[in-house]
Amino acid sequence: MESLSILGNLKRQHEDLIVLSRELIGELDAEKKLSYKSIVHSLSLFEGKLKIHLSMEDRYLYPQLLNHESEDVRSLTGEYIKEMSGIYDKFHSFILRWKGDDPPEDFPGSFTGEIKDIVEEIYARIRKEEDILFPLLEEAQPSSHEPEGDRHSQELKKS
Numbered sequence: 001m002e003s004l005s006i007l008g009n010l011k012r013q014h015e016d017l018i019v020l021s022r023e024l025i026g027e028l029d030a031e032k033k034l035s036y037k038s039i040v041h042s043l044s045l046f047e048g049k050l051k052i053h054l055s056m057e058d059r060y061l062y063p064q065l066l067n068h069e070s071e072d073v074r075s076l077t078g079e080y081i082k083e084m085s086g087i088y089d090k091f092h093s094f095i096l097r098w099k100g101d102d103p104p105e106d107f108p109g110s111f112t113g114e115i116k117d118i119v120e121e122i123y124a125r126i127r128k129e130e131d132i133l134f135p136l137l138e139e140a141q142p143s144s145h146e147p148e149g150d151r152h153s154q155e156l157k158k159s
Contacts, residue, residue, distance in 0.1 A: 013056070
């Protein structure tokens with residue numbers, strides 16, 4: 001899979017995750033009584049999209065950056081992998097604690113604040129990938145016959 005195509009897919013997945021997280025936060029912030037089943041369903045959708053995204057990063061993004069000629073890029077990539085693993089572990093632990101047919105006695109209680117914090121952490125991570133990590137992969141691409149700006153513009157149009 002070509003790296004720029006991979007980046008386009010990863011960016012689209014980021015957009016999907018941002019939309020789902022906004023919907024989830026909107027559901028939590030709504031003035032109406034929270035529907036536990038609806039929240040758990042939203043979390044399951046978010047978790048599924050996140051797993052697919054992380055799998056794609058592990059399979060296509062990180063191997064290229066871990067083999068980069070620059071030690072700084074390889075080191076930064078290792079830090080990103082470790083950081084995301086910690087964020088995902090926190091999210092997954094949260095999901096396991098809250099998943100079930102019936103809400104825990106303290107729902108929504110600590111649930112709302114905790115999920116908002118985790119979603120904000122994932123959002124911040126998405127920003128870091130878009131601002132720091134993805135440009136490293138774009139820079140590592142061999143030059144082609146078309147100017148870089150034109151290729152980038154075309155990729156944004158596909159997104």
